[in-house]
Amino acid sequence: xxxxxxxxxxxxxxxxxxxxxxxxxxxxxxxxxxxxxxxxxxxxxxxxxxxxxxxxxxxxxxxxxxxxxxxxxxxxxxxxxxxxxxxxxxxxxxxxxxxxxxxxxxxxxxxxxxxxxxxxxxxxxxxxxxxxxxxxx
Amino acid sequence: xxxxxxxxxxxxxxxxxxxxxxxxxxxxxxxxxxxxxxxxxxxxxxxxxxxxxxxxxxxxxxxxxxxxxxxxxxxxxxxxxxxxxxxxxxxxxxxxxxxxxxxxxxxxxxxxxxxxxxxxxxxxxxxxxxxxxxxxx
DNA sequence: CTGCATCCCGTAGCCACTACGGGATCAAGC
DNA sequence: GCTTGATCCCGTAGTGGCTACGGGATGCAG
Numbered sequence: 001x002x003x004x005x006x007x008x009x010x011x012x013x014x015x016x017x018x019x020x021x022x023x024x025x026x027x028x029x030x031x032x033x034x035x036x037x038x039x040x041x042x043x044x045x046x047x048x049x050x051x052x053x054x055x056x057x058x059x060x061x062x063x064x065x066x067x068x069x070x071x072x073x074x075x076x077x078x079x080x081x082x083x084x085x086x087x088x089x090x091x092x093x094x095x096x097x098x099x100x101x102x103x104x105x106x107x108x109x110x111x112x113x114x115x116x117x118x119x120x121x122x123x124x125x126x127x128x129x130x131x132x133x134x135x136x137x
Numbered sequence: 138x139x140x141x142x143x144x145x146x147x148x149x150x151x152x153x154x155x156x157x158x159x160x161x162x163x164x165x166x167x168x169x170x171x172x173x174x175x176x177x178x179x180x181x182x183x184x185x186x187x188x189x190x191x192x193x194x195x196x197x198x199x200x201x202x203x204x205x206x207x208x209x210x211x212x213x214x215x216x217x218x219x220x221x222x223x224x225x226x227x228x229x230x231x232x233x234x235x236x237x238x239x240x241x242x243x244x245x246x247x248x249x250x251x252x253x254x255x256x257x258x259x260x261x262x263x264x265x266x267x268x269x270x271x272x273x274x
Numbered sequence: 275c276t277g278c279a280t281c282c283c284g285t286a287g288c289c290a291c292t293a294c295g296g297g298a299t300c301a302a303g304c
Numbered sequence: 305g306c307t308t309g310a311t312c313c314c315g316t317a318g319t320g321g322c323t324a325c326g327g328g329a330t331g332c333a334g
């Protein structure tokens with residue numbers, strides 16, 4: 001064996017991908033990361049393909065994709081299977097969810113902001129926040 | 138006993154407040170709702186004060202307040218303890234969190250929307266979505 | 275070869291519910 | 305009074321996506 005047979009430790013790929021070490025083990029448990037080779041002593045030994053996959057997962061998580069979506073995306077990203085249409089469908093569905101959450105949060109922001117502002121403003125006798133919570137939407 | 142000693146069933150207050158029945162029992166388990174009186178057979182018998190409290194909780198949840206915040210708000214809303222300043226602090230802190238989430242979601246929306254749009258547009262050879270997931274932020 | 279960093283694994287906790295299941299109780303109709 | 309069907313009882317487990325903990329085994333530098 002000349003050299004390259006060693007592989008990266010879990011701590012190393014975790015650091016490389018900017019992911020918590022325990023999260024990497026979690027991804028393996030749920031089948032999102034394939035089980036890597038092991039050293040004689042039982043420690044995980046990863047290769048660069050694992051790092052790329054982990055970076056892909058991190059990126060997808062950062063964009064808010066759920067684990068199941070990522071599972072699908074990883075399958076669709078496999079070489080020879082690059083069906084951009086299906087990928088777009090997954091991304092578009094996720095985008096729709098993001099937009100729904102965005103709209104809901106914007107509504108909340110408006111209500112809370114209005115109410116809190118009224119709180120610091122005019123010297124009303126009652127508490128605007130509590131009033132809002134007592135009144136039905 | 139003339140009449141009013143009966144009380145509402147859990148199903149009735151749940152429906153009245155628009156909350157899942159099992160959620161009401163959950164709120165009682167975690168101490169957010171006080172334990173109501175019981176019938177001889179052990180069924181919960183609520184009074185109107187419970188309904189008001191539950192409506193308050195529902196409103197606060199709809200505005201995105203967490204359970205611990207609601208616990209605080211309920212204490213601050215107790216008669217004789219109406220300190221609007223503290224209430225405003227809780228609401229303002231929550232508003233800040235909402236704004237942070239909003240900003241993050243807006244970023245995601247922009248990225249996803251740009252990428253998905255590029256997908257349906259020009260006849261590029263590769264998949265823009267997968268490209269984005271492969272590339273670091 | 276010693277010492278310390280790292281890694282092993284399983285389990286439990288987080289939040290705010292939701293679901294399930296087998297039995298008890300309630301209210302209304304006859 | 306009795307039957308029937310709706311409702312309610314309680315405890316437990318599952319959801320998503322991790323994160324934390326603990327006690328022991330390994331890896332590697334000096």
